[in-house]
Amino acid sequence: MHYKEYKTILSAKNGLNLFRGCTHGCIYCDSRSDCYQINHTFEDIEVKANALEIFEQELQRRRRPCMIGTGAMTDPYIQAEPRLKITQGALELIEKYEFGVAIQTKSARILRDLELLKSINQKTKAVVEMTLTTYDEDLCKILEPYVSTTKERFDTLMKFKDAGVPTVVWLSPILPFINDSEENLRGILDYCIQAGVKGILCFGFGVTMRAGNREHYYQQLDKHFPGLKKKYQYSFGDNYVCNSPRNDELMSIFVETCQKHGILWRTEEVFRYMHEFEDKREQLSLF
DSSP: OEEEOOSOOBOTTOEEOOEESOSSOOTTOGGGSGGGOOOSOTTSOEEETTHHHHHHHHHHHOSSOOEEEEOSSSOTTOTTHHHHOHHHHHHHHHHHTTOEEEEEESOGGGGGGHHHHHHHHHHSOEEEEEEOOOSSHHHHHHHSTTSOOHHHHHHHHHHHHHHTOOEEEEOOOOOTTTTOSHHHHHHHHHHHHHHTOSEEEOOOSEEEOOTTHHHHHHHHHHHHSTTHHHHHHHHHTTOSEEEOTTHHHHHHHHHHHHHHHTOBOSHHHHHHHHHOOOOHHHHHHTO
């Protein structure tokens, strides 16, 4: 881990990334792609120096509260977060200035901040986004080795359900020839139904690959699934989008299940829900 000076923290679209790099070890990680210009060892996490001071200044400059999104590039609950408490500090500032937050993770460590997220949600809106890809626990430990298992993430979703904090699941990626089965999909969807998720983000059933993450992914295939790299190269070549041959079949199951249980599934609708700021104090004052 190392620190680097930055002048800004929030993006123009109110995205917040406190770290660069990750230690979760997911074999398919898109954030390893060369286009993100991470010029250090990926596991040597770069922490943005004075992040909370800069973040507070930027919140103060915003003319009106909005939704802050975090976790798109680096999970805010990396292994060092319990010691650093930078994500916790950012959430405290979001609550202080009465902004909303949509926070994405694969870690049950987010439960440390349950009460804080519950408090934000009572004033505005807090959305917990959890990535679920692999119902089989043993396979999950291969694909996403240094993070909470899928069952642990499901248990986390249930706790947020009990706390009244809305949740969204990222069903991505689903790896061709590895976890692109009906059994895997139905297992994850059953978890989503039980947890009462508001929406599920699914961009199709497959994986994206480009320079940087493709090389790492293929190394991991050689390690854990000998011979599968050749099947990928034959099936997809240098394609960026690598859809499962079962994409259409799985998409039909996905859409039908979401519609049956009232779960948002259209990508634009789920993103709209996560990005729409709500001021619940104004709503309460009407009564």
